[in-house]
Amino acid sequence: MASTKSPKRKLKIVMPYIILIGIVLVIFGIGFLIGRLCIPTKAIDNTTQTINSTVSTTDETIAETEPPIEWLEFRATAYCPCEKCCGKWATLRPKDENGQTIVYGATGIVLQSGVSIAADTSIYPIGTVLEIQGFGEFIVQDRGGSIKGNRVDIYFDTHDEAVDFGVQVVKVRVIK
Numbered sequence: 001m002a003s004t005k006s007p008k009r010k011l012k013i014v015m016p017y018i019i020l021i022g023i024v025l026v027i028f029g030i031g032f033l034i035g036r037l038c039i040p041t042k043a044i045d046n047t048t049q050t051i052n053s054t055v056s057t058t059d060e061t062i063a064e065t066e067p068p069i070e071w072l073e074f075r076a077t078a079y080c081p082c083e084k085c086c087g088k089w090a091t092l093r094p095k096d097e098n099g100q101t102i103v104y105g106a107t108g109i110v111l112q113s114g115v116s117i118a119a120d121t122s123i124y125p126i127g128t129v130l131e132i133q134g135f136g137e138f139i140v141q142d143r144g145g146s147i148k149g150n151r152v153d154i155y156f157d158t159h160d161e162a163v164d165f166g167v168q169v170v171k172v173r174v175i176k
């Protein structure tokens with residue numbers, strides 16, 4: 001009797017565990033199925049992203065061969081240190097040891113023809129390098145009351161050069 005009773009008792013004790021394991025397995029099974037159902041769509045998304053990033057990388061590679069910065073349309077004028085261009089400031093210029101007039105811009109930088117331009121320093125701070133298409137690179141070293149937005153004023157040593165330049169519509173891009 002004892003030998004037949006013992007396995008039944010054991011079964012009674014073990015049964016809840018078997019049921020529990022069964023439930024756990026079913027839950028895992030459902031979880032696995034849900035996981036499997038979700039993974040393919042995620043995988044597709046990832047593949048799409050990979051393709052997109054590959055495409056954008058290719059675009060960037062192409063872009064690098066071209067100038068990376070866009071050209072903007074500016075109205076360019078020119079000025080020199082004379083009274084016509086600079087008004088009262090022209091009469092207040094100091095001279096160096098050789099008697100040469102030193103031309104300071106509004107921020108105290110000594111202006112140089114072929115280097116200095118005035119720009120809207122709220123957009124292009126002092127020191128910004130701008131390329132003017134067809135004229136080369138210049139450094140923002142001055143500002144002016146009327147030089148706002150897409151405007152540059154190019155510094156020349158002589159009034160004749162400034163007059164020759166006149167007013168031109170130019171393409172400008174920021175170098176740094």
Ligand SMILES: [Zn+2]
Nearest residue numbers: 080082085159
């Ligand atoms: Zn002038």
